[in-house]
Amino acid sequence: MLAVLTLIGVIYGKGRLDAKHAAETALLKGNLKVAELNLKNEKDARLGDAILATEAAKRQAALSTKIDELNTYAETLEDANRECLSGADVERLRDLWK
Numbered sequence: 001m002l003a004v005l006t007l008i009g010v011i012y013g014k015g016r017l018d019a020k021h022a023a024e025t026a027l028l029k030g031n032l033k034v035a036e037l038n039l040k041n042e043k044d045a046r047l048g049d050a051i052l053a054t055e056a057a058k059r060q061a062a063l064s065t066k067i068d069e070l071n072t073y074a075e076t077l078e079d080a081n082r083e084c085l086s087g088a089d090v091e092r093l094r095d096l097w098k
Helices: 004-075 087-096
Strands: none
Touching: 004 087
16 A cells, blocks of 8 residues: 555656646747847847948948048139139039039
């Protein structure tokens, strides 16, 4: 009789231990999925940031080129120190920004 009770206790204990391990495994798998999703989202965000940075660098380079063209043009004017520009000068300046 004692052997039967011991056997039942061992089986019950093993069942509880197996259930505990199964719950821990399920929790770890869930945590792993969340971590993988976070990693993917982080990679996607970094890729998006890299694309935005590349576009911003291109815009900055284009702006610098236009500023250089404007400065070069302003240096070539006869009356570079005057504040008023002729109609042709205004049109030339507008053409730089098209």
